[in-house]
Amino acid sequence: MNLNQGVSGRPPYDDNNIFAKILRGEIPSRKVYEDEFALAFHDINPQAPHHVLVIPKGRYVAFADFAATAPDAEITGFIRAVGHVARMLGFEESGYRLLANMGPDSHQEVPHLHVHLFAGRPLGPMLAT
Numbered sequence: 760m761n762l763n764q765g766v767s768g769r770p771p772y773d774d775n776n777i778f779a780k781i782l783r784g785e786i787p788s789r790k791v792y793e794d795e796f797a798l799a800f801h802d803i804n805p806q807a808p809h810h811v812l813v814i815p816k817g818r819y820v821a822f823a824d825f826a827a828t829a830p831d832a833e834i835t836g837f838i839r840a841v842g843h844v845a846r847m848l849g850f851e852e853s854g855y856r857l858l859a860n861m862g863p864d865s866h867q868e869v870p871h872l873h874v875h876l877f878a879g880r881p882l883g884p885m886l887a888t
C-alpha cells in the first residue's frame with residue numbers, strides 16, 4: 760500500500776525532485792543548517808531579505824503524509840529544526856513568517872515537503888491576492 764498516495768491524494772514521492780537531489784548532494788545548495796532529520800538552505804529565488812527552506816530528510820510530498828506516516832522522531836526532529844533555524848538566524852525578536860505550500864492551489868512547485876522561512880523586513884499581508 761502506498762501510504763503517501765492514500766494519505767495526501769498526491770502522486771507517490773518522486774526521487775528525482777530537486778530537493779531529493781539536493782539531499783543527495785547531486786545539486787549544490789547554500790546550507791544554513793543540517794542535522795539527522797532536516798536540512799535548511801537558502802532559496803535560489805529569495806522573496807525576502809532572508810528566505811530559507813527547511814526540509815525533512817525523509818521522503819514526504821506534503822504535510823498530510825508527513826503527519827500521518829512519519830515516525831514521531833522525524834516529526835519532532837523536523838519541527839525542532841525549523842525552530843532552531845529561526846533562532847540561529849536571529850529572527851525571534853524581529854519576527855518571521857513560516858509558509859508551506861501543499862498541492863496545486865498553493866502553487867507547490869517542488870513535491871518534497873518544505874517550509875519557507877521569510878524574514879528581514881515587514882512581510883505584508885498574509886496572502887497575496
Ligand code: 5GP
Nearest residue numbers: 777788800801802803804860866867868869
Ligand atoms: P514551492 O513553490 O514548492 O513552495 O517552493 C519551491 C521553492 O524552491 C521556490 O521558492 C524556489 O525558488 C525554490 N527552488 C527551486 N529550485 C531550487 C534549487 O535548485 N535550489 C534552491 N536552493 N531552491 C530552489
